[in-house]
Amino acid sequence: MGDIINLRRARKAKQRDDETRAAEAARLASGRTKVEKLQTKALRALDDKRIDGHRRETSDRRADD
Template identity: 50%
Template sequence: MNEIVNLKRVRKAKARAAEEITAANNRMAFGRTKTEKQLAKAEREAADRKLDGHKRHDNDTDI
């Protein structure tokens, strides 16, 4: 004989599990520390400065 299951509880448990997976993925994608964010920003700015330093200007106006 089969066990009696409350469908409302099963649906809620399934929804909680799906939300937990989404939350775990978001923690991995967006859960960086302040130091990591500052380091990434500094690296981006350094790369931008390096790129700007290699630009050639034929005249004094920026185009």
């Protein structure tokens, strides 16, 4: 049979874990310089452009058909 767990403790442990992950993400975001943030944004935009360029059909073609 499965282990018996205290749901209140499990909920609080999950909440602490989620808060820890959110804090880590905030530390990474705020710990970077403006140039690094702009560079990351530019790389993401370039990746999005490449992905869109490799699509077989665009939404414009579907609307025309």
